[in-house]
Amino acid sequence: MTEPGLRERKKQRTRDALTEAAYVLFDRKGFEATTIDEIADAVEVSPRTFLRYFNSKEDVALTSANQQLTAMIENLAARPSDESVLTALRRSVVEVLEACETGRDGFDRDRYQRTRTLLARTPTLLAASLEQSAIRLDEVATLIGQRMGVDHTVDRRPYLVAAVALNAVQTGLNAWRAHHPAALASETVGELFDLLGEGIDYPAAVPPVSDDEPG
Structure with a gap:
């Protein structure tokens, strides 16, 4: 597999992980009470990394x-x-x-x-x-x-x-x-x-x- 292909797969895995983490938190705490920092922390990435994939928590939801x-x-x-x-x-x-x-x-x-x-x-x-x-x-x-x-x-x-x-x-x-x-x-x-x-x-x-x- 080419290097660009590997990068895209990694990006997709990160995106999927952030989405799943967000939904777990939404289920547990509710949408309004969940923060971007909490979603990022659940996947062990920075809030800045989250914002490279989604513009807001509304976007991920x-x-x-x-x-x-x-x-x-x-x-x-x-x-x-x-x-x-x-x-x-x-x-x-x-x-x-x-x-x-x-x-x-x-x-x-x-x-x-x-x-x-x-x-x-x-x-x-x-x-x-x-x-x-x-x-x-x-x-x-x-x-x-x-x-x-x-x-x-x-x-x-x-x-x-x-x-x-x-x-x-x-x-x-x-x-x-x-x-x-x-x-x-x-x-x-x-x-x-x-x-x-x-x-x-x-x-x-x-x-x-x-x-x-x-x-």
Whole structure:
């Protein structure tokens, strides 16, 4: 093996060790109470070394979530070109979530579950996760525009759909799981996309009062 290859493997081992140490501390102390110094000390490296791998403890906590998002974007780019926008989005997201839930395709099932628990318990981290998703909005909008055959910098629709896919569906999932913690994310997200496909302009439960009716 070449020297650059050995260096990269060592870097990856250090990165993995820091991530695992962080999650052990998050489980034991909670995210807010854990410090970068404690994470670095658990792996016997300096805080300066930690910052060569991660920008913050939020960054290390969201490693799994960011891997999922990257996989979803790559999956969307690889979907058949004749699929509609929502169909392609639904399948790309659900397939990645199913892989996370079952530990397929290189995903760590335990790390995925721990990340979900951590996000549910830490509102500030959940907000950071949504913010990081928003940063990649342009990538998704570009792919959607290509699928639609439009320029996403001119047509507003790709950005609207991307925002719904990255933010609204994720927010809806988190809200639903607060009441149904055992629900599988892949199934819930699939149902949310199905509802979007059917349209969300639902009629009011109480019909409007006719002008002809007595007040």
